[in-house]
Every structure is written in structure tokens, then in C-alpha cells.
Amino acid sequence: MSQLASRLQSAPVVPLVGDDDPARAVATAKALGAGGLGVIEVVLRSDNALEGMKAILAEGDDLIVGAGTVLTLDQAKQVREAGAQFIVCPGLVDEIAEYCLAESVPFFPGTMTAGEVQRAYALGLREVKFFPASLAGGVPMLKALGSVFREMRFMPTGGVSASNLAEFLALPQVLACGGSWLTPKDVVESGDFAKITKLAEEAVAIAKSARS
Numbered sequence: 001m002s003q004l005a006s007r008l009q010s011a012p013v014v015p016l017v018g019d020d021d022p023a024r025a026v027a028t029a030k031a032l033g034a035g036g037l038g039v040i041e042v043v044l045r046s047d048n049a050l051e052g053m054k055a056i057l058a059e060g061d062d063l064i065v066g067a068g069t070v071l072t073l074d075q076a077k078q079v080r081e082a083g084a085q086f087i088v089c090p091g092l093v094d095e096i097a098e099y100c101l102a103e104s105v106p107f108f109p110g111t112m113t114a115g116e117v118q119r120a121y122a123l124g125l126r127e128v129k130f131f132p133a134s135l136a137g138g139v140p141m142l143k144a145l146g147s148v149f150r151e152m153r154f155m156p157t158g159g160v161s162a163s164n165l166a167e168f169l170a171l172p173q174v175l176a177c178g179g180s181w182l183t184p185k186d187v188v189e190s191g192d193f194a195k196i197t198k199l200a201e202e203a204v205a206i207a208k209s210a211r212s
Contacts (some may be wrong), residue, residue, distance in 0.1 A: 004064055004086060004106055007038045011210065012169055012176035014205045016068065017052065017130065018043040019188055025052030026059055028183055031193035033063050035200020041088055041178060043068040044075065050082060057083045066106075068178075073099055080105060088129055088155075092116050096136075097123045108155050112136035117149050127153045127175055134159020139167050146173030162202055169210035 001009070008014075015032050018039050019025045029040055042053040056065050066086035068077035073095045076087055086106035089096060093109065100107035101124055110131035111117045120128050130142060133156035137144075142154055146192055156168050157178035168177050182199045 001051055002106070004039065007064055008176045011039070011204050012174070012181070012207050013037055013165070014039050014041050014066075014178040015182035015200065015203075016041050016043050016157075016180040017056070018045045018049060018177060018180070019052060019183075020046035020048045022048060022052040022055040024188055024191075025049075026055050027193050028188055029056045029063060029088075029198055030059070030061060031196035032182065032200045033061055035197040036204040037182070037200045038039065039064045039066070039176075041066045041068040041086075042084075044079070045069050050079065053079070053084065054082050070096065072096075076100065084195070085182075090129075090131060092120055092128075094119075094123065097125060101125070110157075111154075112141075114145060114148065117145055117152060121149060121152060125133070126151050127155070128155040129178070130154040131169070132158030133199075138164075139171065142168070142173060143170055146171065161208060162199075165203060165206045166210040169183050169207055186188055 015037055017025055017028050041197045064085050067084035068088035070076050070087050070089050076099055088102055088108045090110040106113045108129040110129045153175035154173055155176050155178055160179040161181045168174050187195050
């Protein structure tokens with residue numbers, strides 16, 4: 001079992017970090033780690049997001065750090081060179097999938113239809129993002145996809161929160177859940193990192209209960 005798989009097995013929640021300030025991104029990552037979440041996804045939704053990811057990696061904390069919202073092959077290569085330990089995309093792009101497979105980089109492309117999941121399966125992928133989870137059919141859709149694609153594991157993201165996390169994690173086909181509810185923009189900007197740690201601890205507790 002890979003280190004990433006082991007971490008997700010023990011705490012199957014991947015918080016999204018997307019602050020434009022590298023110092024705040026580092027503080028957010030540390031707060032999440034203190035709350036028991038050892039895998040984080042730095043989303044490339046701001047100009048300085050990549051710098052934030054580099055700063056988190058430079059801290060040398062015991063975190064697995066990936067890059068999300070990767071849109072192009074050039075971006076995938078850029079984040080990999082910067083140290084990203086896994087790559088997440090909002091959609092499925094063949095050339096990014098082929099690059100990640102060739103480089104043995106864990107890759108989670110966004111899917112929301114049977115056709116997209118089947119395409120990912122044909123490319124050799126067995127783990128995908130399910131996005132946007134709430135709009136794509138939520139738990140009922142995942143149950144339907146899981147019954148057909150029995151080898152596939154899904155990471156629902158988009159509309160996942162503390163209120164429905166247990167429902168998603170109760171599904172055997174769900175590898176982990178991703179979400180930004182753990183890093184609310186106003187909480188991060190106010191510097192209330194103790195709140196971030198509390199949210200992480202809450203998510204870990206929900207996950208343990210759902211998977212017990």
C-alpha cells in the first residue's frame with residue numbers, strides 16, 4: 001500500500017487549501033495536520049497558489065501535498081516539478097492522465113458521468129474524482145456508478161460537508177472525500193487557525209465513525 005493510500009485509509013478526507021498568501025497557506029496546512037488530516041490539496045485558483053504549495057512543502061511537515069485545479073499538461077508538469085505528490089483535475093484530460101500514469105504520479109481526474117468514468121477506466125485509471133458531487137447526483141449516483149465500475153474508487157468533491165460526509169464515506173466505492181468546508185475563506189483570512197484544527201478534528205471523528 002502506498003503512503004497516500006495508507007493516509008487516506010486512516011483519515012479519508014482531503015481538505016482544499018487555496019489561499020493567495022503563501023504564509024497563510026502554510027499556517028492552514030499546519031492547522032489541518034494538527035487536526036489529524038495528513039493529505040491536503042492545494043488548488044490552483046489564485047495567482048500565488050503554486051507558491052503556497054512550494055512553501056508548504058518547504059516546511060518539511062509530515063503532510064502529503066497535492067495540486068488541484070490542474071487544467072493543462074503544462075500545469076501538470078509544473079506542479080510535479082514543484083513537488084506535488086498527487087494531481088487532481090476538475091475534468092478528465094487524456095494527455096494529463098497519460099503523463100501521470102507514465103510518471104507514476106497518483107492522479108484524480110474529475111468525472112460525473114458513466115462515459116467519463118469508462119474513459120478513465122480505459123486509460124488505466126482506477127481512482128477518480130467525482131465532481132461536482134452534489135450536482136452530479138451525490139450518493140445515489142455513486143451507488144449506481146459503483147455497481148457498474150466495481151474496480152473504481154471515487155473521491156467526491158463539491159458539496160461535501162460535515163453534514164453529509166458520513167453518508168458519502170459509508171459507500172465502499174468512496175476512497176475519500178475532498179472539500180473546502182474545512183478551510184472557510186473568512187476563517188483563514190482572519191487567522192483563526194485553531195478553528196481550522198477543530199474542523200479537521202471533527203471531520204476525522206466523522207470519518208472514523210462512518211468507517212467503523
